[in-house]
Amino acid sequence: MKRPASTQALPWLLFLLLLAAGCSSLNGTRLEPVLGADVNLVRLGDRVAESLLTQAVPPLLPRQPEQPVLITTLVNNDQLADTSSFGRSFQNNLAAGFVSRGYAIKEIKLRRDLLVREDQGEFMLTRDLQEMAGTQRAQAIVLGTYTLANRVMYLSVRLVDPADQTIRAAYEDRLTLDANTLRLLGLQFDNNAGCGPSGPVCPPTPSVLDRVLYRDPPVPAALRRCGRRCPGPGTVSSWSGRWPESPARRSLRWTAPRH
Template identity: 30%
Template structure:
């Protein structure tokens, strides 16, 4: 199994650099754009390390989950999934959107076809490969791991990993404060950022 390390903090440390033409290029990104950049870097590595997935084989991008329980996600994970979908389409992967319902729903608020209700989704999608991603929180930021898995035999056909510094995505990730709440109790630390980072809007 191949694995590629992505040095994401270097990407965000670029700031403003001078181009070869002597012009100044502003590389400071909004946080949503930064997530898209992370997604592109991850997909570039997945494409490079792919050892068996063919262009004609369909792929589903699943929602990234916290590695602590493999069942919950957060606001970062939801946006990261959308970034992976866009980046993989740019790389010409054969993507299948699992959230497209069987029928269009017309309401007074708008016309909708995307859903998370499994009862409205098609039951027979022939897909053998999925992209799964995990997020692991530390006191400095978030470690990301993505891989393409063949669900017929659970074989990993590509894998990539990276790390996001909390300071680079402060609209999504915040360092812990001196006083933190966990399991109904308050804990006081000697300094801030001693506990795992907090994802803003976390469920």
């Protein structure tokens, strides 16, 4: 008995839905070449904001412009004196998540004299930042750090009470970064480097869906050599060049950030 055409098309429909639902959580796995995706910082910032607000004890007060929430620039946990394009961009994403839920926000663009500091292994506020929070009558401060290990980022965001520095909410995540996010950090994948303690790691690989829908520049030779199976080791290193440019992207040239 011949199956109806709708039944025959169902497997293909499911396959197309899986392709459309490409997810960055599959980056670094065998499914990355098919279903991997860029880390969506806009969506991630919104998710982090929602998580912090849900956890906060006592709850934060919305629609209180005289009691804003201060959001600081995210910094590298190994280099607290520096930030990056990623840290500044994700600060904006976090702020948008709070504002969309009705909370008054003030952004703190960290300077070298207004940075979080590390005291005996604990993440603390500088005196200047504490005084600023008091002057602004802030009800909370959002602090964030990230730690890099090859393509993997460990993200930590905390909602801190400026009065006594108690942590009112926290968000932790592990992200496998794509090529675009690595560039925000001033990094690229170097497949010629030695193998680290975490073992071989595949370079960022555009998914099938991305290759069909977007006209990206060709992949550099260092990434082509690794291929989908990634037979050799690789690590992330400082960006030493730029992606080959297509005519449509010549206006989007990128240079490494200066710290």
